[in-house]
Amino acid sequence: MADTLSTPAPASNDRTRLIRASLARRHLSESIFRGLGLAAIIVALGFVALLFVDIVRKGVPAFTQSNLHLSVTFDPTIITADPPPVRTAGQSDADFNAANLKWQRDVAMLNWNKVIEASLRAAAPAGYEIDTRQILSIAETDARHRVRELFVKDPTLLGKTVQVDVLASANADNWIKGNINRDLGDAQQQLSAPARGLIDQFETNGTITSGFAWSIFTNVDSRAAPASAGLLGAFVGTLWMMLVVVLLAVPIGVASAIYLEEFAPKSRLTDLIEVNINNLAAVPSIVFGLLGAAVFINYMHLPISAPIVGGLVLTLMTLPTIIIATRGALLGVSPALRQAALGMGASKTQMVFHHVLPVTFPSILTATILGVAHALGETAPLLLIGMKAFVAAVPATPLDQATALPVQIYLWQGNENRNFFEPRTAAAIMVLLVVMIMLNGVAIYLRSRLEKRA
Amino acid sequence: MNSLIIAGLLLVLLGLAYQSGWSRGRGLATANGVKVHSRPQYHGSYVAIWTLVPALAIIGLWGWFGDGITHNFIVSQIPADTVQALDQVGLNATIARIKALASGYGVAGEVLPYEQTAGDALRSFQFITFLVVIAAAAIAGVAALLYARSRVTARHRARNAVERVINLALLACSAVAILTTVGIVASLVTEAYRFFTFINPLDFFFGTVWNPNNAGSAGNWGSYGLLPLLVGTLMITFIAMLVAVPVGLMAAIYLSQYAPRQLRAIAKPMIEILAGIPTIVFGFFALVTVGPFLRDMGNFIGLSINATSALTAGIVMGIMIIPFVSSLSDDILNQVPRSLRDGAYGLGATQSETIRNVLLPAALPGIVGAFLLAVSRAVGETMIVVLAAGNSPVLRGNPFEPVATITVSIVNQLTGDTDFAGPQSLVGFALGLTLFVITLCLNIFALFIVRRFREQYE
């Protein structure tokens, strides 16, 4: 050891030379590494941007839609139904309803297409040659229902002419928006040549105008009349499910987090519960769907395709997230606060409910909203409990058949009329994303506000 | 209407009970100056709980058995020979008509005399039973109230009793998580077992052909070989990890080590946006944008790539997992003590040398754990694959071809309106069990690694 110590410190030029020799290479590799990191960020952010731009670019056109302004004449020669029934004295509710329904059935049996055809022809240039099937392909098939409903609501319209706006058919909308290559031959076109010609004329004479597609928000899904397909039913279905999730997952999740964090004795059992919850949080969502199908539907005989079942499944799926987040928040409360409360003679329950919970409220609220937002976008488990069935009604209760926003997206992307439904699916995605962004925004806003106050 | 009355009754009982407990507790405190154990609120809550439980129990019992009793009553009102003559559907229709008559809504068409008498009888029956139930609930509640009230004394530990009830309620809530796991395991195992009574487990786990005969019957069920699905799942997971791991890890490194504060403050939440996007959206993106793009790229360089393929689904799934990998890696990297980095800087290591030679080796176990969690997520992902993988359950190794995965087949086989009678739908549970076991093992292993890593630096 003595010899090493006696040699002077090797601050020689040799050493400096060696170090300097490799510096350029080392700095190059530093820049490369750093560049790779930056590239990764750019790639990741690029994907975010690409996804949003792509969805918006595809979805925005679907928010405008072609409308037909028609003068509809309720021609008594076509509308030959009896006048609506009048309630007689002593008639039971049931009897009157039966009579009324019969009248509506009679009205429905009338050839309303003739009414539509007549009004379309009235709008067309005089003498334009087009057959019935071709001219009817311009208006959406639900036009006759719209006109019929007007009559059912107000039978005095008989013989009168009123202005009615109906939707142009999906194919007409595609033609107008240029979603279809106009140069394709007749065989490849969805619409016949006379119909296409008439649509162009309608556009010039103002019979067809394009406006905001309210149908997306005010209508339920429709297969027969694609242009009128809307999200209302799915939206309400999702709302019901989220109601179930909020009413069940939040109290149960917060309560079990409180129990596990504050009251449970530290034992093997609590360890097991902890591991169990962590694993439950990572179980694929589709497995929760299997659970729902086997337990809620097959064993408990809850109604199929119902938001209540979807809500229960999503509740079980969201529960671990809420429990973990709440426990994290409770864990973050300083021991000083707890000791202060206990030192004042508060019982453990009082300490938790009077002191610890209020402090953690903002974090719990945020976690809850984020959990609900996550549940909102979940699709796979809902498919397994029958929520992919076609439902053309707004569910009045959580027990009615329904679908959900993400499932509606799934159903629409599979529709054969791709030209029309691809933009509409993208539009539905935009609606879903806006709802989720709003939820997240509310979470961020509430957290910042509550934290400031606390 | 009825439920409003019941709710009103319960509320009145609740208010009365709380008030009486409260005032008695308060009277104790003011009357003789004795030290009272619990505050009046607790005495009030104590009496209220005592009152509500029996009342709720009676109403709950009626809710549970009431329908059956009413049904039997209606049947007893219909002449026996008529009951004999009707089949199940006809009987139900008759019962529905009688109920409609009793409610006053009436029925369409001719009302048979016996229907009318039965309807009238039902109406009075419903009225009387409702009164009886309400009265019973009220009496039970009041009796319990009086009993509980008599127990309120200065030394009575009302607070402890109330807190015990709260405690029990909390315990019941945390049992839900356990019950969920039990429910998952029980339903998967029992239904999978039923599946294995149709199909030999060996044919399932080692079969190379997936071709369920969805219209089949005994002897002609079709083939249920897991391997094509497993290979498809693994292939997509592998591709996803190829995308997510380098990008996610490098992004985490850049954000945690290099990025200036402002960039970090913007980029981190932006990347996390990806994590909040529903998978169905990624699926749509894969189907209409990424798939066609890859196909055109393939055509351009002379490769035959299907628009829906393992590659499409894998790449998009990788994008979806990027934030997962990057935020977990970020956490892990931040847990490596600063002193280690300082040690390397102090020796004259450049930043990248420090990261590559010191930080990453130190964080390796944690990062491996994070990757395993990401793998488990990829294996269980459904919607991207349903939309973009092409659903072609054939055993092959070409990532440019369509494939099917375990999750896709679950969705295809379980449409929601089956009665789980044949292997066609039951196989969904066998697949679910396989999926559950795979992800469970990955998770337990990953959490174990991550936990050990954390303990190392605590």
Next chain:
Amino acid sequence: MDMLAGKVKMTHQTVNSTMNPTDALERPIRLHAKDVTVHYGAKQALHGISIDIPDRAVTSFIGPSGCGKSTFLRCINRMNDTIEGAKVGGLIELDGENIYDPSLDVVELRARIGMVFQKPNPFPKSIYENVAYGPKIHGLARSKTDLDEIVVSSLRKAGLFEEVKDRLNEPGTGLSGGQQQRLCIARAIAVSPEVILMDEPCSALDPIATAIIEELIDELRENYTIVIVTHSMQQAARVSQRTAFFHLGNLIEEGVTEDIFTNPVNKQTQDYIMGRIG
């Protein structure tokens, strides 16, 4: 208080007898600092520190915690660069060369000015790899034998070789606290730095391990310029030839160790030595 002061003086004389403390004054100046200031964001941590540090002697920085002694130490090899929001002003010269010159390579600087930290921080690698890491990244070893030689001699200089020679391939984290700190010293030596900065190197160690490290420091000063930050006045008295007293981000007094401890000029230094400033 008098008792403590006496004790300090005594130990100081027994351990530090190998070199006349005044010798340090005659040695050439290695490091020169003038008006060094440090800001962490809006907060100023150092207020114009000026000091000269002699070659191949031990200079210790003492002062109450939070006084800026570690901050100043970290300026000397620009470790403050790695802290976000830290801004260094003033001038620090190594052999007359400004170390904050933009054209100067900080990697090369740190190879010349090594550092040992408060808590032993061996890398999660083998003992051998820990010591070999510096020479490897700087390209100091031409061959494996070269590297082996550097590792062995560095471990020898750190007085660790005999204890670990049979387990060079075992992880460095498996050593005891004192051994780990000596491993970190060996790691620093392996790059053959000219200056070694030590930031409270014994604060995490037991008294026996501390004594071993102090002896090692005393041996190392033959070949290296050493700057040590310590919270222990006894340690400063035992190992250093020169001592600087920091208080609230200012350098209060600096001089030959013996003078500082026995005859401080400044009232604040005196208060600290007497234990009146915590």
